[in-house]
Amino acid sequence: MAMMSMIAVVAMAENRVIGDGRGLIWHIPNDLKRVKMLTMSCPLIMGRKTWASIGRPLPGRASIVMTRNKLWIADGAIAVPNLEAAIEAAQSWIENTAGSRPDIILFGGGEIYSQGLEYCHRVERTVIAKKLDGGADAAYFPELPQADWDIEIEAEVEATNDVPAYRYESAVRREPPRQF
Numbered sequence: 152m153a154m155m156s157m158i159a160v161v162a163m164a165e166n167r168v169i170g171d172g173r174g175l176i177w178h179i180p181n182d183l184k185r186v187k188m189l190t191m192s193c194p195l196i197m198g199r200k201t202w203a204s205i206g207r208p209l210p211g212r213a214s215i216v217m218t219r220n221k222l223w224i225a226d227g228a229i230a231v232p233n234l235e236a237a238i239e240a241a242q243s244w245i246e247n248t249a250g251s252r253p254d255i256i257l258f259g260g261g262e263i264y265s266q267g268l269e270y271c272h273r274v275e276r277t278v279i280a281k282k283l284d285g286g287a288d289a290a291y292f293p294e295l296p297q298a299d300w301d302i303e304i305e306a307e308v309e310a311t312n313d314v315p316a317y318r319y320e321s322a323v324r325r326e327p328p329r330q331f
């Protein structure tokens with residue numbers, strides 16, 4: 152079994168807004184394809200609000216859903232009470248699933264990114280090249296300080312009538328992350 156690592160996958164605006172608390176505030180089909188490619192055959196760790204915004208398990212992946220509500224259940228979701236339990240569930244899904252990849256995906260939203268980022272050695276980030284207002288319940292991705300992260304721009308995509316300009320960035324931690 153290869154070493155497991157944790158990777159955050161996120162799309163955010165220039166001011167780090169990732170959504171309005173209920174869903175995304177943009178629609179970028181190519182980014183959704185990229186998320187699918189980056190996450191396929193991996194366990195996803197997400198918050199209960201992000202699960203609600205998607206509304207179903209994503210095929211070919213485990214949906215590990217963090218909630219403090221001990222009674223919460225949903226078809227196709229693995230409910231867990233905290234981040235440690237989420238990581239354990241992700242590890243055991245990788246070990247017990249044929250064809251799985253050894254990448255645990257930190258899938259959001261804002262609460263889950265801020266708690267899990269210290270375990271991530273890499274962030275795959277789509278940055279929408281403008282500031283967006285997420286409203287009163289806006290969720291945010293944490294800042295990645297230059298001192299701690301080596302950030303490379305992988306591709307830049309120009310705006311069209313339907314979609315604002317955005318870029319793909321890959322950020323790698325300069326020092327190893329917290330071990331799990």
Ligand SMILES: NC(=O)c1ccc[n+]([C@@H]2O[C@H](COP(=O)([O-])OP(=O)(O)OC[C@H]3O[C@@H](n4cnc5c(N)ncnc54)[C@H](OP(=O)(O)O)[C@@H]3O)[C@@H](O)[C@H]2O)c1
Pocket residue numbers: 160161162163169170171172173174175197198199200201202204217218219220223231232233234258259260261262263264266290291
């Ligand atoms: N752009 C992107 O890449 C991206 C990705 C994902 C999500 N999003 C957006 O982010 C927004 C949602 O983010 P959010 O921060 O509001 O919510 P969230 O992180 O998705 O979920 C928060 C919920 O997770 C549970 N939780 C958090 N910490 C926990 C812990 N330590 N132990 C157990 N459960 C815990 C709690 O559920 P209970 O209340 O049930 O206890 C909490 O209410 C939406 O707008 C969504 O569309 C964007």
